[in-house]
Amino acid sequence: MTVLEQPGAYRPTPPPAWQPRTDPAPLLPDEEPYRLLGTPAADALDPELLRLLHGHLVRGRRYNTQATALTRQGRLAVYPSSTGQEACEVAAALALEERDWLFPSYRDTLAAVARGLDPVQALTLLRGDWHTGYDPHEHRVAPLATPLATQLPHAVGLAHAARLKGDDVVALAMVGDGGTSEGDFHEALNFAAVWRAPVVFLVQNNGFAISVPLSKQTAAPSLAHKAVGYGVPGRLVDGNDAPAVLEVLTEAVRRARAGGGPTLVEAVTYRLDAHTNADDATRYRSDAEVTAWRSHDPVELVERELVRRDLVDADGLAAVREAAERMAAGLRERMNEDPDLDPMELFDHVYARRTARLREQAELLRAELAAAGAADGSAHGGGREGTDR
């Protein structure tokens, strides 16, 4: 039930008055991305956490390869793969509590799935049967946003409203390196800072905005540096180091929940696949570069750590892989069913109540469908009644 449906339940409290920053969190990011794996601190990582991350990462990789395969079979109109970026996707989902909200961009299907969304519903946008295939309230995942950076102010607004209402809800918003150039990115950071909104901005710096490298996107020493001008702490983390990303995000979420305001996290990662299946990445990057990043693979990094500390045996690894295969097989099977589409739904949900014009246009389509059904002998009765008339 939304706030509007509960008269009297909404008692706004004024936002905290502006005060000079006394927050001890330093604004400037470190020079080097924060890492855990491969450092002495890795020894202290909880084995259960590593196993949890590993399972998610292996499933995530398999999800990406399966979805990409589905584009080749024509089952998906397009798929922007997050292969190579699974650590960010998984950590974004795991850093949040159930009551928090995730604001993904179009590349972040995996984060949505890691948060519990039905994988098929999460792919609806990309398959092309409806724009958002899930109820955002169910898992508190906003619709995957295609216009870049536009979801960021939404996250700020939601977090702000929750704060006004007295709920300790945090919003985590994801954006790419290219998206940080958009005006919406700047406005969102500024609003969040001024309102001290409980928001975490996660920039996945995967090296490219389609073909444009980071050097043509910004002259800043890092994207995390952008936070400083807004009075927001910036954090730099190795985006392929899943426990490190999770730790930095969890800390930022904790700070936001405690009233400490927003954080901008830049995760340095790499897009191993092309921008989408429709893109030709050989035009703008070398094989050597891709190969170099393959040796810093987020899935393997965690797997190596489990093996190094003897936290998993061959059977354990095989079990994780089998689970991922089962997930992929299920996804494949369900995606190979033709979606059940009713063209009459075109006129639903345009307005709360269908207008006379839309009723008229719906009648036109109904007649066309009936005529077509009569012509090809199919039982298509011209569609069902609309739901919002």
Added chain:
Amino acid sequence: MTTAVAATGRKPATMSQALNRALRDAMADDPAVHVLGEDVGTLGGVFRITDGLAKEFGEDRCTDTPLAEAGILGTAVGMAMYGLRPVVEMQFDAFAYPALEQLISHVSRMRNRTRGALPMPITVRVPYGGGIGGVEHHSDSSEALYMATPGLHVVTPATVADAYGLLRAAIASDDPVVFLEPKRLYWSKADWEPGRPEEVPGIGTAVVRRRGTSATLITYGPSLPVCLEAAEAATAEGWDLEVVDLRSLVPLDEETVCASVRRTGRAVVVHEATGFGGPGGELAARITERCFHHLEAPVLRVTGFDIPYPPPMLEKHHLPGVDRVLDAVARLQWEADWTSPGSDSGDSRGSASGARGVPGTQGGAR
């Protein structure tokens, strides 16, 4: 400064190649012409319209910008103030929206507010329209937004030759031009060679693509092939349809439109954009104002539905196709007592069963 055109006869070319050629020739002819946008350099644009330009003219003339449409168009304003002729690419129709502030508040009215001191010779290229299976935000037809903004020219080619000629004219224009590129025609082919730009009718001229006597289909961009196909199909029913390709929405060539409607006495406007508040309304109004005594039937509109652009699996139901055009043509057999359910307009509506016929040959025609 010549446009090198080898007179070696006409070869098959796609609309995207013609657009690329127009940019190349314009840049070669005039060093003030600069191309900027997202991915236009190394990649050559996601539709490859700017392919090879960065290599040929350098990255200062064909520039990969940061990802910020308001920034792209806003900096183009400053470049134009300083004597350049920027050609900016908006990657997809819906991604031009962040730049609307610049377009409406500055680009369109800079000349006016400076009493002519600051013209804006900017070309804004916008791939638009549906039919390519694009996901959300990749298929909008927003021409009405641009048409409703005084100070802008709005043009859209439907043929390979026009793609070249109109883009050259847009770049040469001392006023801002929103250049709408019908995505689904990018790969359409014709035998073509780049002629001199002035051989193609310029901005503000419509062209009659098919002569006919019984009614006029008025259309542009992606709907032109639909209308031509409908006109062919209608001959079977005895209809001889004229097809007018507007090419330029602002300024509108009312003379060509009205001359045609006066000849045929009947008109249907066809476009993908939504009907309500859409371009067809303006055309119907102008035709009614100027040709009232020649009209034998109300001006009808066949348009996209008044809904947000649907997901790709359903777009075929939304886009006006040949059958919907033919049904509208059938309804032109107007009788005085013809009434419509919810008759606020006649657009997008028809008898799907399609009682088609020729005026005067079936009962009830006047």
